[in-house]
Amino acid sequence: EAGVAQSPRYKIIEKRQSVAFWCNPISGHATLYWYQQILGQGPKLLIQFQNNGVVDDSQLPKDRFSAERLKGVDSTLKIQPAKLEDSAVYLCASSFGREKLFFGSGTQLSVL
Amino acid sequence: QQPVQSPQAVILREGEDAVINCSSSKALYSVHWYRQKHGEAPVFLMILLKGGEQKGHEKISASFNEKKQQSSLYLTASQLSYSGTYFCGTLDQGAQKLVFGQGTRLTINP
Numbered sequence: 001e002a003g004v005a006q007s008p009r010y011k012i013i014e015k016r017q018s019v020a021f022w023c024n025p026i027s028g029h030a031t032l033y034w035y036q037q038i039l040g041q042g043p044k045l046l047i048q049f050q051n052n053g054v055v056d057d058s059q060l061p062k063d064r065f066s067a068e069r070l071k072g073v074d075s076t077l078k079i080q081p082a083k084l085e086d087s088a089v090y091l092c093a094s095s096f097g098r099e100k101l102f103f104g105s106g107t108q109l110s111v112l
Numbered sequence: 113q114q115p116v117q118s119p120q121a122v123i124l125r126e127g128e129d130a131v132i133n134c135s136s137s138k139a140l141y142s143v144h145w146y147r148q149k150h151g152e153a154p155v156f157l158m159i160l161l162k163g164g165e166q167k168g169h170e171k172i173s174a175s176f177n178e179k180k181q182q183s184s185l186y187l188t189a190s191q192l193s194y195s196g197t198y199f200c201g202t203l204d205q206g207a208q209k210l211v212f213g214q215g216t217r218l219t220i221n222p
Contacts, residue, residue, distance in 0.1 A: 033210075042114070042199050042212035043154065056209045091153060098203060100144065101210065103153035 002026065004104035006092050012110045018080035021107045025073070025094030031055075032069055033101065034077050035091040043091055049075065079109075087111045113137055115202045117213035124190050124220050132185040132216045134200030143176050143183040144201040144210060147194075154199060157185075162205075187218070195220045 005024040013019050025032050030051050035043035046065065048055040051072040060067070064083070069075040079086055089108050093101040115136045122130050134143060142161045146154035160176035160183060172194075176183045187194055197217045201210040 035212075040215075042214045045209050045211065048209050050208075098142065098208075100156040100159055101146075101154075101201075102156070105153055 004092055004094055004102050006104035006107055008107055009105060010108050010110075012112065013082055014112050015084055016081040018078065019082055019109065020079075021077045021090050021092070021109075023075045023077070023092030023104060025075070025092070026102055029094035029096050029102070030072070031095045031097065032075050033091075033093040033095075034067055034075070035093065037089045037091055037106070039088070046077070082109075082111045084111050113204075114211055115200055115213040117198075117200055117216050119216060120214070121217040122219070124218070126192055126220055126222050127189055130187045130190060130218060132187075132198050132200075132218075133182065134184070134202070134213055135180070135182045136202050136204075138181065138202075138204045140176075140178060140181055140202050141205045141207075142203045143174075144203070145174055145183075145185050146199045146201065146212075147196045148199065148215075149196040157198075190218075190220050192220050192222065194218060 007022050032049045034046045037043045046060045047057040047067045049069045052069045067077045089106040091106045092104045095101045118133045144159050145157040148154040162178040171188045174185045197215045199212045199215050201212045
């Protein structure tokens with residue numbers, strides 16, 4: 001069974017630049033999550049999709065972050081413009097309902 | 113509301129036991145446990161639903177006390193491979209999002 005695919009694996013940008021991350025969940029998983037994990041902390045939920053509808057985006061900084069899930073499969077997370085405090089690992093995960101989450105390898109973002 | 117984990121860090125010798133606790137201020141529907149090794153994504157260990165059940169996974173087991181809104185993860189006869197950061201994730205009754213604790217770093221020395 002293929003896992004959750006994410007790209008790129010690493011990204012280095014300068015502040016005020018834009019960046020986009022891509023995620024392809026496990027086939028058949030209706031729920032897709034984007035988490036932000038700052039070094040030494042637990043994953044923080046940014047946005048959760050059920051199919052292509054948003055379930056929760058209460059902690060998404062909407063002035064600079066946006067996310068979409070077209071056709072209820074792939075998803076992209078965008079940051080524009082980036083700030084120094086956005087440096088973190090961005091984890092995509094998917095699940096079948098309320099069951100266990102399967103995480104992708106993550107994208108490590110460094111904002112200089 | 114982020115669950116609170118304790119302790120923040122544990123250092124053990126191989127073969128020793130450890131307990132990691134997770135508590136919430138809200139009524140819980142379920143508790144998830146994940147382990148994350150350095151530079152890797154979190155990996156699912158187990159999920160406990162309300163009902164006070166206890167589950168096991170090799171020498172790792174967990175309990176869930178819904179009245180106290182607490183869960184505990186038990187690692188017995190720890191192995192070097194158990195090293196990593198353990199996260200609990202809680203799902204509130206009626207909520208749909210999984211919220212993770214701040215993590216407990218476990219170090220196993222030979």
